[in-house]
Amino acid sequence: MSEKNREAKRSARERLAEERERQKARDKKRRALIVAAAVVGVLGLAAVVGLLAANSGDDAKDTSGPLAVPKGATGKDELTLPLGKADARSTLTIWEDFRCPACKGFEDAFRSTIHDLADKGQLKVEYHLATLIDGNMGGSGSLRAANAAACAQDTGKFPAYHDVLFKNQPVETDDAFSKNDKLIDLAGQVDGLVTDSFKKCVEDGTHDKWVAKSHKAFEDAKLQGTPTVLLNGKSVFGDQKNPLTPAKLRQMVRDANKG
Structure with missing residues (x-):
């Protein structure tokens, strides 16, 4: 095999290796974005749930308090x-x-x-x-x-x-x-x-x-x-x-x- 052919094959392998590294980097970045989005979603859901829980807590507290009946109400x-x-x-x-x-x-x-x-x-x-x-x-x-x-x-x-x-x-x-x-x-x-x-x-x-x-x-x-x-x-x-x-x-x- 000529020196020129060996050099061409080595260059191809290097290019393939480099492309694989770039793909790994892209995959890693994509996974990081997915995780970040998931975290934001969870936090957002937690915030909504927290708000609902807070409102529910207020309602529950409100409902459990005394009920003031108007004077003279009947039935x-x-x-x-x-x-x-x-x-x-x-x-x-x-x-x-x-x-x-x-x-x-x-x-x-x-x-x-x-x-x-x-x-x-x-x-x-x-x-x-x-x-x-x-x-x-x-x-x-x-x-x-x-x-x-x-x-x-x-x-x-x-x-x-x-x-x-x-x-x-x-x-x-x-x-x-x-x-x-x-x-x-x-x-x-x-x-x-x-x-x-x-x-x-x-x-x-x-x-x-x-x-x-x-x-x-x-x-x-x-x-x-x-x-x-x-x-x-x-x-x-x-x-x-x-x-x-x-x-x-x-x-x-x-x-x-x-x-």
Whole structure:
């Protein structure tokens, strides 16, 4: 073999060896990047898990604390805010969300009729609060407004404040009720409601856990939505083929009270 051929073969071997070394270096670098990415992913996952755990811990801590029931709340688990005389023969059960546009529509149409029937002792009303829109649209206006309404219940002014909230309901996509200042400002429309104790109740979220329990009852009952309106346990609102009117409600109450 000529010296020239030997040199060519040696050069080829060297080039192959060099290429192998370069490939090893590339593989090592790639493995290092993979490991680094895995570490970052694990750390990121740990951060997420930690955040979830922290939030879960907060929720657990929150849930385990005392549940403040509004004064005068009645019914199963004291989740009912009553209106009218307790001995009225007929009962209207209403599930509402203060951010719910359909609830506002119901209130605007039936408010005066319901108050009149209750004032005359012909009907007692059981209000139940839900936070459905918070879950559907995001935000906390349903919860904050419901807590404020429960704070008003503590002072015996729930019905009036309930009506003020629905009369001043923002559009569904506007989470204005999430602002405690807004809720306290609206409370100024109810004589004597805005006191230091009421403001503290609103700002501290005193009845948040009670509201959460009320919404859980709404979910457990598998109701279709808000408003849900029951007269003596029978659904009377939401049938588009036979819509409820104030006159029909009055007649239904009269008929029920005769039985």
